[in-house]
Amino acid sequence: MNRWRGNPWAVLLTLSLGFFMTLLDLTAVNVAIPSMLDDMHTSLDEVLWVINIYILVLAALLITFGRLGDMRGPRTMFIVGVAVFTVASVLCALSRNPAQLIAARAVQGLGAAALMPQTMTIIIATFPAERRGTALGIWGAVAGVATIAGPTLGGFLVSTAGWRWIFFINIPIGVIVLALAVALVPDLRHGARRKLDIVGVLLAAATLVCLTFALTEGQRYDWTAGIWGLLGGGVLLLVIFLVQQGIRQRGEPLLPFGLFRDRNYAVMSFVSATVQVGMMGLFLPVMIYLQSVLRFSAIKAGLVMAPAMVLSAVVSPVAGRMADRIGGKYILMAGLALFATGLAWLALVADVGRTWYEFQPALIVAGFGIGCVFGPMVTVAMYNVEPGMAGAASGALNTIRQIGTVIGSAAVGALLQNRLAGALRDEAAKQAAGLPASVRDQFVAGFDNAAKGGLEVGAGQTGAAFQAPAGTPASVVHDLRQAAASVFEHGVVHAMRPTLALPIAVIAAGAVSCFLVLTGARREVRVARSAYRGRRRRSSMSTDSGATFNHRAGMAAFGEKETRDSGTSAGGRP
Incomplete structure (x- = not known):
């Protein structure tokens, strides 16, 4: 094994497995949402926290652990991160209620934050510049493979063994990565002594908590003054964080502004955030739609996405190699344009009663676009970064990417809940016209008040809870159930279309920003x-x-x- 120690490709394999593990649960959890809603008898906003708390901790601490990697060595922090993530996966799998699961996911996010920035740092230190595009293309392809494996493997596990196994599966992967990291990854240190900006860490975390809580819980609390106050507080904290970082630029800032003097790095930071908003737009509403409206099983829903994600994984290393040879600007622009086009096509196709193959053309276009993004994006961003700043640059880039994920998840979830509440109310009013007068008001009220108690959108649910009055004839109860199912199905479809407009617009903005990339x-x-x-x-x-x-x-x-x-x-x- 010693003869493989430090081998660039062996190191890349180890790092990619660790990176794969952190991304696997992110996509797998989206597939498991309907099952979690049913099993734990919880609501959509609570399950959104299972997704958001992981991304929130990850985004808040990525730069911090990027700095700690520079201080303590990226290999050390990578091993610590893998160990924490693996233990947290066990805690997630054993959780008995939403509160326990959310807490365990927070610890899982801590482990992911420790290991993720070290992957890019070690790749940059291991591969020469002329080969980094290929290496980072493979690293980017891991994101595509995780995107495939998440829905497909997650769907299989949820359908056959239950949603808890999407966390148990991390245990053998984590053990293998730990063994490989100890045996193969060299201890790379640049010798510079750095200090950690604790105030910056706290300000960044507080900013993200305020924004995420307000967006996730806004619909439940009917967008009260307190929710808007949290949004305003988050923006104010962001301004304070940027001012504080500006003051510390002569010392050891958490976010080195000097990185953004490189125009390509600055543009790619923005693009990375837009891509993640698009990914959340693709997975969050679409997975609910496939399972709760079309009644697909979890594994079938995952397999619907698989062809597009396989294509993404195949295209990504090729796009990385092309970025080495001709530059990544136009590959990125084409990829982002195709991604947005695929999402728009998907929004047009979505309706009640669709079959799985009707989504494939749109998903394949989106998958091809995704494959053209990850490798070139990282190659363009990191091309001019000095090895001594790789930890900070990697941490900052991944942080911005994960901020895009957490804000995208919260914003897409907030828009979905808002549009769903309105669509259910409107559809209920339409369906009520065909019901007996004695049950109309109660039927409409059940959907009208659904958001206040937390929207229930699991497979087999209807978005609201109501009971027919005692003594209601069986035929009327049957009609009520059919009407409720119809309200729910059409309501989700009508809510999903405007929800997808948000990620489409954000991805389009990312594509336009690529005009600013310097080439040649x-x-x-x-x-x-x-x-x-x-x-x-x-x-x-x-x-x-x-x-x-x-x-x-x-x-x-x-x-x-x-x-x-x-x-x-x-x-x-x-």
């Missing part, structure tokens, strides 16, 4: 000028062949540009 000679000149102004300290890290490669290529481009400029000033064409 302009980008190399930027690299060269940065090197010329004082980045010669890279030479002290001469073992990183990628840094030397970037420096030489940039200086060559800079020299060519200076020659062209001098030729122009001497009478050449402008």
